[in-house]
Amino acid sequence: MSEPPLKPVLQKPPGYKDPSSPSSVSKPAYRPQPRKPPLPPSFQPKKRKSSCCRFCCCCFCIFFLVLLLLLIICGTIFYLWFDPKLPGFHVQSFKISSFDVHEKSDGTYLDAATVTRLEVKNPNAKITYYYGHTDVDISVGESKDETDLGTTTVPEFTLGRQKSTSLKVETKASNKLVIDGVGSRLLSRYQSKTLPVNVEAKTKVGWGLAGLKIGMLGVNMKCDGISMKQLERGDMPKCVINMLKW
Numbered sequence: 001m002s003e004p005p006l007k008p009v010l011q012k013p014p015g016y017k018d019p020s021s022p023s024s025v026s027k028p029a030y031r032p033q034p035r036k037p038p039l040p041p042s043f044q045p046k047k048r049k050s051s052c053c054r055f056c057c058c059c060f061c062i063f064f065l066v067l068l069l070l071l072i073i074c075g076t077i078f079y080l081w082f083d084p085k086l087p088g089f090h091v092q093s094f095k096i097s098s099f100d101v102h103e104k105s106d107g108t109y110l111d112a113a114t115v116t117r118l119e120v121k122n123p124n125a126k127i128t129y130y131y132g133h134t135d136v137d138i139s140v141g142e143s144k145d146e147t148d149l150g151t152t153t154v155p156e157f158t159l160g161r162q163k164s165t166s167l168k169v170e171t172k173a174s175n176k177l178v179i180d181g182v183g184s185r186l187l188s189r190y191q192s193k194t195l196p197v198n199v200e201a202k203t204k205v206g207w208g209l210a211g212l213k214i215g216m217l218g219v220n221m222k223c224d225g226i227s228m229k230q231l232e233r234g235d236m237p238k239c240v241i242n243m244l245k246w
Helices: 047-082 182-191 228-232
Strands: 088-104 107-121 128-131 134-140 147-154 157-159 164-178 196-209 212-227 240-243
Touching (some): 088 212, 088 228, 107 134, 107 196, 128 212, 134 164, 212 228
Antiparallel strands (some): 107 164, 128 196, 134 147
């Protein structure tokens, strides 16, 4: 008996791989990571500029601290060497040469003339004071009864080291209209010598240090509620001084 004819073997095309073969299992293909798009020049970091800013800030802070330290040292030396003290203001005397109240059909009127003496002292041994024009205002009474009796301007003057001077201030109120009832109360307190006296002065003060003139600085001096009996006893009430207040 004859054998069956053999089937011809088919030739595999070039590059063919058997899918059943383990060696034919292919590895996943490598995919490169996507590249970031380049930033525009305005968004790119500028390392050189930021470092320069930090350097400038550090230099400014160091300069400020050194300057502050120098100011503190200079202020301490100035205070210890010159020992500055505020000027002293006192009401030396106060006199009312005339005080009349007239009640008329159209109101109450006041006529008054006063003479006030202010003592100004310079307690410093190394500082000279220069005073500008001084406006002195005189009033009597308190609270709602306070009535202005006039203002006088004292010429500028110089006060040497550890010196004092007396300023004469004259004021006059002529035919001054006052509220009904206030005039009679002021006259009653004037006759009983319990009338409160108020003195306020505004001026500018400069300093003389080692031949140099420094200033001027606004000064407000105020003496409130001084009684005439207190002044007649020889008391010299000290006034309150406010610097840098005008």
